[in-house]
Amino acid sequence: MAGCAIRNSIRELRFNHSEMTQQELADLIGVTRQTVNAIELGKYSPSLEVAFQIAAVFKVPLDQVFQYEKAKR
């Protein structure tokens, strides 16, 4: 989608949850470690299902994991 960006706090949330590794998070939500890495780096926007699963793992609301930011033109 042009002109917008979805940011996330997964790295920070992992760190605050006993320094959970990407592989541990990947196993909990049923994706590969490479997919978690791609999500963290903002290269891949996950489906709603995976987004909610990530929020559920960290026991936080979805908007604490993902933030929508309109890009400045």
Add this chain to the structure above:
Amino acid sequence: MEMSFREKSAWISFVLIVLVFGPYFWLVGRSLAGAGHVHGGTQFALIALFFALEVVVHVAIAVRSPRDARAPKDEREVLIDLKATRTAFYVLFAGTLISIFTMHFRVTVWMLSQFVLFSIVVAELVKFARQITLFRRGL
């Protein structure tokens, strides 16, 4: 970054296609130019060889990382597969049309089969190349 099982699989298939069909189409090219001859059964033997090598090498990497190999594709991998297959479809579509077009130039059945096989091989190469690119980029 460490490669996932699917990315390794795409690399293996890409390299095997180049190694198995590259020399074959070089020989076919020479044959079409009148500088050699390719036995009719070579085509089927190479296809069988390609599938045999695919199985052997994939089993070898699956043994090294059994958990990754057993895991179903996740949503990103499925999306990468779909995008790559769509790109390959256009290549195969164009190749098929060109193959049909060559029939108006008195080509033999053997030559026509080479054009069709070439279209399939190029389409598969494009598919794996696109998969590798998407895996590297994240998507």
